[in-house]
Amino acid sequence: MNTPIKKVPGVVEPGSVDVETFKDESDYLRGNLIEAFADPITGNIGPAETQLIKFHGAYVQDDRDQRIRRQEKKLEPAYSFMIRMRMPGGALTSKQWLKCDEISNTYGNETIKLSTRQAVQFHGIIKFDLDKSIKMMDEVALDSIAGCGDVNRNVMVTPDPALQKANEEIYGYAKTISEHLLPQSRAYHEIWLDEGKGEGKKLVAGGEEELEPLYGKHYLPRKFKIGIATPPYNDIDVYINDIGLIAIVEDDKLLGFNVAVGGGLGKTYGRDDTLPRLASEVGFCTPEQVLKVCAETMMIQRDYGERKDRKLSRFKYTVDKYGLDWFKTELEERCGFELAPLRKAVFKTTADQYGWHKDHTGKWNLLLHVEHGRVRDTAELQQKSAFLKIAQADVCGFRLSGNQNMLFHGVKAADKKKIEKILEEHGQFADGRELSGMRRNSLACVSMNTCPLGMAEAERYLPTLITKLEPSLEKHGLLQDEIKIRMTGCPNGCGRSVMGEIGLIGKSMGRYNMYLGGDAEGQRLNTAYKENVDEATILAELDVMFGDYAKDRKKGEQFGDFVIRKGIVAPTENRIEYFSSK
Template sequence: MTARINPKPLNELAVNGSAVEHIKDRSNYLRGNLVEDFQNPITGAISEDHVQLVKFHGSYMQDDRDVRLHRQDKKLEPAYSFMIRLRVAGGDLSADQWVKLDDISNRYGNGTSRITTRQALQFHGIIKFDMKNTIQAMDAALLDSIAGCGDVNRNVMCTPDPTLSRLHAEVFPWAQKISDHLLPRSRAYHEIWLDEAEGKTLVAGGEVEEIEPLYGKHYLPRKFKIAIAIPPFNDMDVYANDIGLIAVEESGKLAGFNVAVGGGLGFTFGRDDTYARLASVIGFCRPEQVLDVCFHTVAIQRDYGNRQDRKLSRFKYTLDRHGLDWFRQELNTRLGFALGKARAFEFETTGDRFGWRSTTDDLWHLGLRLEYGRVLDNDSHRLKSALRHIAEQNLCSFRMTGNQNLILTGVREDNIDAVENILHEHGYAADTSHLSGLRRNSIACVALNTCPQAMAEAERYLPNLISKLEVSLDKYGLCHDEIKIRMTGCPNGCGRSVLGEIGLIGKSPGRYHLYLGASFNGDRLNTLYRENLDETAILTTLDALFAAYAAQRRDAETFGDFVIRQGYISNQQAR
């Protein structure tokens, strides 16, 4: 049984707490007046307070920025819509769920769905008056969007191949266990969207049960992220998380997890007190201890995180403000035991594996490369239709990866040809050998036209930029070399751009800061190399770097290591 820790009073919340803290304070555990606001027929938007509150229900309000100025000229309000993000621990979906989610994207969304960099699935373009129908359709698929966003623990990630080995099979269920253990307990979601009657639960003695035994009335200062990785693959970018759990194998079994804390990639341009940080490994815990370790780490952030300045409220700043030694002592005190010494491990890559692989249960799975997680039909292929056809025939299950790709799992050997034929008939090539290594390893956030934070394009632009970069790669014989490029439309880190060997972060329309020097296995950040580059400058700069890499690299030297060894970026800068 996990020990209960009573939340400490918020530090001068009434006077100095951020606006979002006050919204949470008066929300009645995430209810607010969301019911009335979503029924208001006068506008397609909701109030500013509820824009913050609805995040806890897994949704962001957005508008189509492509038409914003045109609508403004016409004296029309922006073209508001909502994005809804599912909570899918470990990215695991059945064939039946895939079909039902595809129906949602067609009926209520913009006809596409998108795999996120946290192994979740999100829908875009849902209008306000379809929100309740959408969430009820998700519920019919036995899925929800609780804690998809907001100041709570988000979707728990895990290496998505539990059938690859006995160890994988042991590790994978922990993602769901941790997700369930840290889930908000408020029934606001069920009352507002699923028509559950409002009521109070009584415990022995007639007392009203505490609504949020972990989060309290004010939840966390900011979002919180947890991921599990199984060496030698760091396909979850485990160091980018507030808690990173690294599976340790002994004698073919799961011995436990190395625990890393304090990762976070977002920062703010113009504020030197904000920064990206990789998680620090602080010790080892046994499997039966991991729920308590996660619970109490979240509770420490709840109690000590900055609630005045949201730019400084992530767990990484709490750790750096108080120190790792302080955190270890505080965690050990709450746990009632000390973490063990971290065990040896080694990561090789953060990338996904594509193509067919046999599994321990005598079945097969197929790793598919998706362009930035977008599931759609377009002029070049009809992947969305192909995946629906495969799901309708119940040929496999589906697992989403942390790199925005998809694995078709549980395929019987006699169904391999059927899966391949469906993909081929819909114009989709499962074989990735025709793609450059740069394209296979690329990640992009949504950015424009829907993200309100975006300063520049990402998902819509990076494919074209890579096509132009491939001219240089081909010239220098580098097309098939695995080089990792990531692009985001702002510095918030959704596409993990600061962990790309080449990172491009949008500064303004058509202009990007260029970062270099991250490691191939995800244990080193990149650092700023050039500022405010347009496309011509990006192509010219990278062409020269590719030429040098082809001529001067050592055997098996990765691009990130090369730019540091050659002095383009210092190792000290690249932290």
């Protein structure tokens, strides 16, 4: 184990990458954003502003489908911005969904993207409409503060209150933690909402302004993610988070949370020192302790995380560098209390529970499939129009799932038929019976045409690939089996491909690295199977495996477990083991 050297939050270390310099010179995330967005010459912004805008919830993108044609005409790329909202647990009112629909139509590309972290994303917003879009969000108490950037991101939680009585209480912690860990800088309000400059500043000893008591002047080395899961449901993939909280419930009472730290899925091609990692469980805390545990864990990463090499700056590398024993000692010293022994918890599935479910209050919740989170209208399915009409009826709340799907909650029995009628008129069935098990359990990141990191298609291609796999599934009697397939256009992990029973990670256009052996409970990473495969190879390889699986599986055996038992791939070594309290 390396000897920890505490960093000084207010000082830029020698050799730090430019992002640290940008943060240092930004005056707490202000920088030259106002001037950059007033520049009429270009649809782009400068490198410093490109980094700072992330803290405000936006990314610079360009339409990669148009790049070559625009280059030939000596035009700059077709720049636009993606805005990602901060919405703990993916919660929206009907009124807020109406505003999302309006923003997407007025300033976006007329679609709404549901992310794998329960957030709404708007794509295709041009530079000169970004402030208008943010003002429209503010009209219904929505924001994009910390939607991106080197701060705590959107806090996830199992969305469906019908699955467990205590879930509404647990749900509240997503908002509480998110609010507690928000940046305190007023830059967002000053720049986008025209609120008074300098509000919220306070003086400390020596007369300096204390603007960020949790983050300090340089914020975190990289992004930070927190998720809360309620066993037996692990629909948020709790172990992929920097902090994973596993709710412990007995007799409908929330006792507290098992705490897991150091998860993260990203890897960099060509860098063997980068790796996906599942979070390690370190102890149990009570509900009264959880805010302190989250804040102090985040500040340990602030003080000890790598700032010279951003490829190694995630918290998972800090945990591996210094060790779990050191981390736990440091956390307990900062908190002023010891974590209790872990409590027993058992997960059964990462899948969403589609269809209608009645909660303990007598109201109903409906979970609907949204293919890879893209809410839009097509000739076959007018989903965006259907959701708009349901919001106009004001008969439910909206919640996004971590699997890119939509939950309508708090529906009165008398309004169920109204919702079903709207859906069926627009081509969607409430129970998802028109979908195969694989399609219901698929995830894909955006990738082409807007993500600058994408090396291959994902969201635009995976539906086609599944259509080509479904005849094989049907031939082998597996059409309704919930085989989990996930695809990303690069190895950064936004579509959680390394957690899939089948994972496909883009290598180049039309080529993917193929991974197998993730489990159905979200407790095991998958394993590399074949590199740089094309569609024909994917179809041929899986057809053989599906046939073997149908003939030789044990009762209740999931596909990911089968390929390991048969020796097709070896299991990873970081499966999370559960045990009772000591």
